Amino acid sequence: MIDYRHLRVALLGAGAVGSQVAALLLKHGEELADRAGASLELAGIAVRDLDAPRDTDLPRELFTTDADSLIVGADIVIELMGGIEPARTRVLQAINSGADVVTANKALLATHGPEIFDAADQVGAQVYYEAAAAGAIPIIRPLRDSLAGDRVQRIMGIVNGTTNYILDRMDTEGADFADVLAQAQALGYAEADPTADVEGYDAAQKAAILASLAFHTAVPLESVHREGITEITTSMMDAARHAGYVIKLLAVCERLTGHEPSASGEAISVRVYPALVPRTHPLASVHGANNAVFVEAEAAGSLMFYGAGAGGVQTASAVLGDVVSAARRHVAGGVGVGESTRANLPVLEIGHAVTRYQITLEVDDRPGVLAIIATILSEGRVSIATVEQTVIADDGEAGARARLVIGTHKAREQDLSDTVARLAESDVVETVVSVLRVEGN
Amino acid sequence: MIDYRHLRVALLGAGAVGSQVAALLLKHGEELADRAGASLELAGIAVRDLDAPRDTDLPRELFTTDADSLIVGADIVIELMGGIEPARTRVLQAINSGADVVTANKALLATHGPEIFDAADQVGAQVYYEAAAAGAIPIIRPLRDSLAGDRVQRIMGIVNGTTNYILDRMDTEGADFADVLAQAQALGYAEADPTADVEGYDAAQKAAILASLAFHTAVPLESVHREGITEITTSMMDAARHAGYVIKLLAVCERLTGHEPSASGEAISVRVYPALVPRTHPLASVHGANNAVFVEAEAAGSLMFYGAGAGGVQTASAVLGDVVSAARRHVAGGVGVGESTRANLPVLEIGHAVTRYQITLEVDDRPGVLAIIATILSEGRVSIATVEQTVIADDGEAGARARLVIGTHKAREQDLSDTVARLAESDVVETVVSVLRVEGN
Incomplete structure (x- = not known):
């Protein structure tokens, strides 16, 4: 037996992911210790209601409603509560009490990421969030x-x-x-x-x-x-x-x-x-x-x-990978690597996006219509790559109509939406059936 | 301007990958510094022959044949020489002089990995090798x-x-x-x-x-x-x-x-x-x-x-990712994370592998042949999943023949190869055309 350094892990939340994380931590403890270079003790699982029904065999004595005490004594805090509050408060509390944080909380990071990463930077802690972006996929x-x-x-x-x-x-x-x-x-x-x-x-x-x-x-x-x-x-x-x-x-x-x-x-x-x-x-x-x-x-x-x-056990894999990383950092020493936002590029509005489009229209089926539509597109700086025309049966009332599927070259979203608005107003267009972006060419 | 800590990077080798690594280090130096939290100075490029023709615009003064001096002063050594020696000696020299090592050398790691990782462990250095396993793919x-x-x-x-x-x-x-x-x-x-x-x-x-x-x-x-x-x-x-x-x-x-x-x-x-x-x-x-x-x-x-x-510039991406990781570790402090070989599982010989197989035979086309073959397989503990038989035109000399394609259930490789040997010896089998494993079901 190796006498590993001992790390206390606090788990906040016992939902689909949390209960799997706890089960795997208990089941594979020795193996994880070998990999982390530290033994990982699941110190407790903070939940709102001790008596809530749970689909799990986890030992009852691990559960507590006292998240405060649990966080104070922890080296690594796993936040799997979801939502913004109280998750945000708990994560900041964990960072400020010297713990590293592992979270799968995309809502929290997408809204309060900078605040959380700044807080971690201040104290040299690290925030791990492999599970927050694409479940089990390491990205x-x-x-x-x-x-x-x-x-x-x-x-x-x-x-x-x-x-x-x-x-x-x-x-x-x-x-x-x-x-x-x-x-x-x-x-x-x-x-x-x-x-x-x-x-x-x-x-x-x-x-x-x-x-x-x-x-x-x-x-x-x-x-x-x-x-x-x-x-x-x-x-x-x-x-x-x-x-x-x-x-x-x-x-x-x-x-x-x-x-x-x-x-x-x-x-x-x-x-x-x-x-x-x-x-x-x-x-x-x-x-x-x-x-x-x-x-x-x-x-x-x-x-x-x-x-x-997604999935409880799949996401738990990503969470536990982060727990091992956090433990290794505790063993190796050194401060955490901060989030890099040094490029700080402007984020453009959708109007500036440039992509290809497929525009589907129902138009009057008579000579000259395509020329009118092509002119509107060209004036709007939207260049046509492909056109497919299908005649729609004459229903007697509206006259003969055709369906036009227009594939465009790359265009600015703003130009495209202005152009579609002009198409919709045009006398020859019955309906703008759909406008879809085309990605991946 | 941020006054970053300054790290000296030594590059060993200027082949397809090495010259791209050097070019990208020079081109994106400022951006890499922002990400690493340290400025990365390409201190030199060690080559065997200064006058060898090179398909690159790299400044001539960077090249040197004196790898020893280059390594001694380096914080990070990038080994892209390939082959076992002198790469092995250079990598150990770099580790022992206190540098972190980045390498794409799969031959070296596959043959001397344990020696290199042990050496790194001794001094708390880290060996990075993202480029050694699947080129640019982060694995x-x-x-x-x-x-x-x-x-x-x-x-x-x-x-x-x-x-x-x-x-x-x-x-x-x-x-x-x-x-x-x-x-x-x-x-x-x-x-x-x-x-x-x-x-x-x-x-x-x-x-x-x-x-x-x-x-x-x-x-x-x-x-x-x-x-x-x-x-x-x-x-x-x-x-x-x-x-x-x-x-x-x-x-x-x-x-x-x-x-x-x-x-x-x-x-x-x-x-x-x-x-x-x-x-x-x-x-x-x-x-x-x-x-x-x-x-x-x-x-x-x-x-x-x-x-x-593979590819020079693609592999260079993986190498530079490792360089940034090494630089971050220098900034953050702490010892390296050692390779984990604690599970130390026995590696079995191929005979113990278990997979499915597709066996293609040419056999005599007469009643009872399939029964004989099925018996040989069954005695060999190879269970048949599918059989497809095609008659081959009678060439007059050898008599009527058929081609049998047999898909097996999972079997031990040893059982399979013993069974195939028995099939080859059987009177009813003309030729064992091919035996292929089936993976991915």
């Missing part, structure tokens, strides 16, 4: 450490399992959004209130965390453009398939050049929206509730990280 | 840190770009091995002497490094079973395609249970060979010279890491 260390000598140009991530599950089933089964959502809720893949997932709030929090790390810039959650998937219809899915695409909810974090007011002319764009992804792109084959993060870096080229984006 | 930190709280069960990696390029072209174009190899050599994807790649030596070195890390066990290179791809024929490729597989050169690192003499009953198997991979498996869609590492862990489930496995 934080690759971005922070492995790519620290490179320049990340773009991240495209499928970072929300619920929406990927829904979109994947809509795509493969032709089912509609409401039906699949109901099934996902029944299976436990979606919450009773699915807003955070289907409206893209969860993905936006993760995008803010990934962009902050990749671009060495504090990215406020408010600066992340966010659209959900509630308006994706089966006919949009069919049209996408027909054109060789699949619709995915993407978190896109991008470095842009030629923008004031940054000294380097560089800026970043961070946005979450459903987008058309070519079927040949690696992200297109991410099925079910899986997540994947595609990274393009100047030197490394294209990298992809794939795995389970 | 070392995920295995060492992110998964440190989990138990890796299996790694399946496409870790050699040259062989994946060759196999991919054989698969997609029906071309044969020799032609594709010649083209790969002309394009610079394969060396003039391709032995290290096509015979699996390079992949075996990487497998040893990955397995050591994943299973906390010193894995000697000699214990890695190795087979190359030189015997893969177009007809094997065709048959694989027909059966829904693709042939990939895989590095398989696996945890096995129920084996003496380890205390836990656990052991590992590390092997490199061409194997059949189902077309639906994520590894099947790794094309061209790309690499990917598929990891199965107890809690995290299935993860995949994908990207460029």
